[in-house]
Amino acid sequence: MPQMGQDLEELVVVKGKKFFISKEVDLFFTGLYNVYKFIGHFFKEFFSLPFEFKEIINQCYQVGNKSFLLISLTGFITGIVFTKQSRPSLAEFGASSWLPSLIAIAIIRALAPLVTALIAAGKVGSIMGAELGSMKVTEQIDAMEVSGTKPFKFLVVTRITAITFMLPILVIYTGLIGMLGSYLNIHHNELTSFPAFLNSALKSISFLDISASIFKATIYGFTIGVAGCYQGYNATNGTKGVGRAANTAVVLSMFLIFVEEMVIVQFVNSIR
Amino acid sequence: MVNTEINIENTAAVISIKDLKKSFETNIVLNGIDIEIFKGENIAVLGRSGSGKSVLIKIISGLLKPDSGIVKVLGREVDKLTEQELQELRLKIGFSFQSSALYDSMSVKENLAFPLVRNRLNLSEKDINIAIESVLDDVGLSQTINQMPSELSGGQKKRIGIARTLIMKPEIMLYDEPTSGLDPLTCIEINNLIMEVQQQYNVSSIIITHDLTCAKTTADKVTMIIDGKFLVPGSFEEIFNEKNENTKRFYDYNFINKK
Numbered sequence A: 001m002p003q004m005g006q007d008l009e010e011l012v013v014v015k016g017k018k019f020f021i022s023k024e025v026d027l028f029f030t031g032l033y034n035v036y037k038f039i040g041h042f043f044k045e046f047f048s049l050p051f052e053f054k055e056i057i058n059q060c061y062q063v064g065n066k067s068f069l070l071i072s073l074t075g076f077i078t079g080i081v082f083t084k085q086s087r088p089s090l091a092e093f094g095a096s097s098w099l100p101s102l103i104a105i106a107i108i109r110a111l112a113p114l115v116t117a118l119i120a121a122g123k124v125g126s127i128m129g130a131e132l133g134s135m136k137v138t139e140q141i142d143a144m145e146v147s148g149t150k151p152f153k154f155l156v157v158t159r160i161t162a163i164t165f166m167l168p169i170l171v172i173y174t175g176l177i178g179m180l181g182s183y184l185n186i187h188h189n190e191l192t193s194f195p196a197f198l199n200s201a202l203k204s205i206s207f208l209d210i211s212a213s214i215f216k217a218t219i220y221g222f223t224i225g226v227a228g229c230y231q232g233y234n235a236t237n238g239t240k241g242v243g244r245a246a247n248t249a250v251v252l253s254m255f256l257i258f259v260e261e262m263v264i265v266q267f268v269n270s271i272r
Numbered sequence B: 001m002v003n004t005e006i007n008i009e010n011t012a013a014v015i016s017i018k019d020l021k022k023s024f025e026t027n028i029v030l031n032g033i034d035i036e037i038f039k040g041e042n043i044a045v046l047g048r049s050g051s052g053k054s055v056l057i058k059i060i061s062g063l064l065k066p067d068s069g070i071v072k073v074l075g076r077e078v079d080k081l082t083e084q085e086l087q088e089l090r091l092k093i094g095f096s097f098q099s100s101a102l103y104d105s106m107s108v109k110e111n112l113a114f115p116l117v118r119n120r121l122n123l124s125e126k127d128i129n130i131a132i133e134s135v136l137d138d139v140g141l142s143q144t145i146n147q148m149p150s151e152l153s154g155g156q157k158k159r160i161g162i163a164r165t166l167i168m169k170p171e172i173m174l175y176d177e178p179t180s181g182l183d184p185l186t187c188i189e190i191n192n193l194i195m196e197v198q199q200q201y202n203v204s205s206i207i208i209t210h211d212l213t214c215a216k217t218t219a220d221k222v223t224m225i226i227d228g229k230f231l232v233p234g235s236f237e238e239i240f241n242e243k244n245e246n247t248k249r250f251y252d253y254n255f256i257n258k259k
Helices: A003-013 A023-046 A053-092 A096-137 A140-146 A151-190 A194-203 A207-233 A238-271 B053-060 B083-090 B108-119 B125-138 B154-166 B184-201 B212-218 B236-241 B245-256
Strands: B013-024 B027-038 B042-047 B068-073 B093-096 B172-176 B204-208 B221-226
Touching: A023 A151, A023 A207, A053 A096, A053 A151, A096 A140, A096 A151, A096 A194, A096 A207, A096 A238, A140 A151, A140 B093, A151 A194, A151 A207, A207 A238, B013 B053, B013 B204, B027 B053, B027 B204, B027 B221, B042 B053, B042 B212, B053 B068, B053 B172, B053 B204, B093 B154, B108 B125, B108 B154, B125 B154, B125 B184, B154 B172, B154 B184, B172 B184, B184 B204, B184 B212, B204 B212, B212 B236, B221 B236, B221 B245, B236 B245
Parallel strands: B042 B204, B042 B221, B093 B172, B172 B204
Antiparallel strands: B013 B027, B013 B068
């Protein structure tokens, strides 16, 4: 961990138990500072040689493999349920034909990135927190350090890179699966053909929608990676600490995803 | 990675510690440790749980920073080194952890290859395989090459942990409780392995232990941490013939109570 963060923590906690504001507030800002240093360390190691390509590929596979089934299922169900729920409201105004457009906008702009990110936070973020936390408390990270290697590069940089790269791919996949679910429901009820559905859906989607969605997914992936790895890499207090690291990683990344969603939506709407 | 050779004369201390102090919040753990360890010398450090034995070797390896004092390893002051220099120095230090600390997601072969692949970039895959087979042969566990750590016994894990450090051909070995949690026969095997390593690799060692048999068998000198300070290091007999209540109780528990 960055030395400066530790020094600051010692200043706050150790020196006569004196705090600038209160223990909680001081520790909150110390924590923020440590995260800032953690991210700085990530970028420093990310651009330094040698690259851990093999491990990055392995982690990409792990991220994809761990979330693939769950994302397929939830994406498909989301598409069907959202279509079913939206139909009565549109039918009231005689606008059932707008259903593909509505679904496409909802899925591409909001549902696919959010659903995928929340599932990845629960599935992958918790595993990152638990894996690294377990390695930390069993001295495996210390063992890597004393063997003259860089555990941060091997364990943290590879994981954050993998999920940042993989989440946009998973979001695109969720979008497609969600649209498939929606099409099946619309076809079943309105007997709409696939070309007609596709034509209607694509007409309402702009390049900005797709690029904003991919941008959001990249930010969410980075957030999940940083939250999971930070909590795991700094786990203490044995198995209890490992559990807390996994739990905090999920809660924190889910909370941050919603905050980021709000900010990004505001930003994208302002340039639309 | 650049492998900087650190030359040291045989007469110079490979580890030199002066007035080392370390505390955690209000708990003073090390309170003025002084010691010099020379090339090929092996010293056992005894002490009660929480007396700071493991903290000492973590400071030597740069995992912890001292509050004050000077810690020199192979002539380099550990807490003054840059990250890169510390990484280079660590290649000369082998650290055998109490828990073995094998990477549990990797096989034995991958555990052994891990430091080698990242620090000896000029080695071919064939060279790496030869080094792995050789070091596994040295610790007598050639058959475990493709096993996972979860499939190994406690004694085997300790041996593989030692093998992982030996593969880098260290000049100094730091053993943290090498025989803890093992049955007496496995303890004998580990003690023999430590002695074989000392002879074959000509390393200087610090052996942190509660086990007096281990200390007596493997070390040239023995010392004990009492109230954050070392007893003057001496031979096993010198230390335990002294009229010191702490050493007497240690000795009595290990040898008299077991009779």
